[in-house]
Amino acid sequence: xxxxxxxxxxxxxxxxxxxxxxxxxxxxxxxxxxxxxxxxxxxxxxxxxxxxxxxxxxxxxxxxxxxxxxxxxxxxxxxxxxxxxxxxxxxxxxxxxxxxxxxxxxxxxxxxxxxxxxxxxxxxxxxxxxxxxxxxxxxxxxxxxxxxxxxxxxxxxxxxxxxxxxxxxxxxxxxxxxxxxxxxxxxxxxxxxxxxxxxxxxxxxxxxxxxxxxxxxxxxx
Amino acid sequence: xxxxxxxxxxxxxxxxxxxxxxxxxxxxxxxxxxxxxxxxxxxxxxxxxxxxxxxxxxxxxxxxxxxxxxxxxxxxxxxxxxxxxxxxxxxxxxxxxxxxxxxxxxxxxxxxxxxxxxxxxxxxxxxxxxxxxxxxxxxxxxxxxxxxxxxxxxxxxxxxxxxxxxxxxxxxxxxxxxxxxxxxxxxxxxxxxxxxxxxxxxxxxxxxxxxxxxxxxxxxx
Numbered sequence: 001x002x003x004x005x006x007x008x009x010x011x012x013x014x015x016x017x018x019x020x021x022x023x024x025x026x027x028x029x030x031x032x033x034x035x036x037x038x039x040x041x042x043x044x045x046x047x048x049x050x051x052x053x054x055x056x057x058x059x060x061x062x063x064x065x066x067x068x069x070x071x072x073x074x075x076x077x078x079x080x081x082x083x084x085x086x087x088x089x090x091x092x093x094x095x096x097x098x099x100x101x102x103x104x105x106x107x108x109x110x111x112x113x114x115x116x117x118x119x120x121x122x123x124x125x126x127x128x129x130x131x132x133x134x135x136x137x138x139x140x141x142x143x144x145x146x147x148x149x150x151x152x153x154x155x156x157x158x159x160x161x162x163x164x165x166x167x168x169x170x171x172x173x174x175x176x177x178x179x180x181x182x183x184x185x186x187x188x189x190x191x192x193x194x195x196x197x198x199x200x201x202x203x204x205x206x207x208x209x210x211x212x213x214x215x216x217x218x219x220x221x
Numbered sequence: 222x223x224x225x226x227x228x229x230x231x232x233x234x235x236x237x238x239x240x241x242x243x244x245x246x247x248x249x250x251x252x253x254x255x256x257x258x259x260x261x262x263x264x265x266x267x268x269x270x271x272x273x274x275x276x277x278x279x280x281x282x283x284x285x286x287x288x289x290x291x292x293x294x295x296x297x298x299x300x301x302x303x304x305x306x307x308x309x310x311x312x313x314x315x316x317x318x319x320x321x322x323x324x325x326x327x328x329x330x331x332x333x334x335x336x337x338x339x340x341x342x343x344x345x346x347x348x349x350x351x352x353x354x355x356x357x358x359x360x361x362x363x364x365x366x367x368x369x370x371x372x373x374x375x376x377x378x379x380x381x382x383x384x385x386x387x388x389x390x391x392x393x394x395x396x397x398x399x400x401x402x403x404x405x406x407x408x409x410x411x412x413x414x415x416x417x418x419x420x421x422x423x424x425x426x427x428x429x430x431x432x433x434x435x436x437x438x439x440x441x442x
Binding site: 181183209 | 230234235238328329330333341372373394400401402403404405406407424425426428429430431
């Protein structure tokens, strides 16, 4: 690629061209294709002990319906009803094990139907999130907060993170093929040795991008 | 930018660098920011004369509810019920004027709820689209086809098209800011002197990307 006898000139021009490239916002597209499996989270609820007792009765034992992608977590046979100012939705599945604070994850579509306005949040970040009523077989709870739209995120182990070259809390982009393809921005990487590699999106993202779950999507840093 | 006395060498190196750029998929990002207003289409129905007669009675005159973005088109006070194998949805607004063929536009979220599997299509491209039952105040119709998920598209006039530098049926990308930001690929440009500048997306795209309507989104060619 160099021109014999003119290395200095070659470098001067090469650098000038690269300066131009940067000045005009030309992007270097690095072709390290990196793919991540995706799961679609339907609306669900995580319960704290006190609320589990109140909704299902003290000492109630939940029954596993199905394992979900993260080790030790599973959806339960048990379901609740959630109710907002505009409407209610039945058959909201409980996801176990119990958590420190009750958390309801819904989509924007659900939120509009219920008449609530939850923020887009990381799991567990519930301060100032939306109020909602939860109705179980043994009781009804008026939650002052706890309803969120879960952010787009990717669970991975430290070994995965090293392989993909990403850090905890890093925001990445995810590209989707197909007739409703596109890119999701602001996807948060979450690293823990308790995590299995999986991207989680809600049903709005799934339906907008034509994703059914179990696809592999391209990670772009 | 040229180097005096060495034009030939300069051009040789410039061309070699540009070859490298192309070989490594480096994209030229042209910074002509181009923004397009967006509207969100909720589920609705366009009726053909025969079906309007059947559902509302022969010679029925529809009443305007609200103008929509395209000149001469308006949503009506009149509503129908649509019914699929799994459930039904009430309050589906009729959009006038009448069309050559009845067309129902729903989101993937709606489709899952109804239990139908409509294709993603341009308006009017209904061959082999999904069947659906339509119920009006005077009758019920079992449509063999007519239900689609409308593709993402942008209406514009020839003058707009010239300004944005796009052609009829061209596929463009649209970028969205915000905490649920990203890019929509495969957005179809539709040019007609009857069109007003407006991008149309369904409620799934709106809710996935945090779009409420009336925002300006960035067109990327």
